Amino acid sequence: MQPSAEQAAVLAANEAFYRAFATRDLAAMDRLWARAAEVACIHPGWIPCLGRTAVMASWTGILANPDAPNIRCLKAQASVYGTVGVVVCYEAIERNYLIATNLFIAEAGDWKLVHHQAGALAVAPPEPPEPAAPVPGRLH
């Protein structure tokens, strides 16, 4: 089923989050998190970071780490409840998979993050989370 326009906008904000994460772009990450609303962030295995100062301090540390592995977001699905968007997606970090919940609220005309929780998966995602590799010699 095609996402609605609202779901598509939430998914675009979710993609911007993972782009900021993957490219170590702290300024973009800072712009993505809500300013006025309460925010919280639960990195895998961590106790929660509560409040914007703690959340951004955690990202400052994570994005400054030159050895941080690459991250990709896969199979994101969005639900919208009024002015809150909820995304469930897999995170691929090298050969490991996590599962994440990301919450966005409508703030100043944009969808802004208010909550992120990622946790380890004990099992592989149920189907190949990436498009199959192109077959040599086939154009499409």
Place this chain on the structure above:
Amino acid sequence: MQPSAEQAAVLAANEAFYRAFATRDLAAMDRLWARAAEVACIHPGWIPCLGRTAVMASWTGILANPDAPNIRCLKAQASVYGTVGVVVCYEAIERNYLIATNLFIAEAGDWKLVHHQAGALAVAPPEPPEPAAPVPGRLH
């Protein structure tokens, strides 16, 4: 800081969720999950259960297990964004701790669950999550 009336109502719904979980009350668990809205549930390490049928099938299995350990919710904190309530809390299962995100929406006059994610903690909660044991001989 005291929770607002809305936060208190969301925290009460969160307590009802953990009471249904701890007492293996499938009927109560069923009443707690939203009927009309999209729902999702991410048990620790599992791939997501998407949709009410999959979510309730997961709870039917979990609550039917006579060997399931006891669960307690600790240090719950609620934020309310419009018609969506977000609770972050620890879950104590015997001597292990998890961290959870629970989302509630206002549906038919009640706060109903639309989303649950729990994941393992790699560290202990930052301070004793339970009240200190009473001092013998002290009445209060």
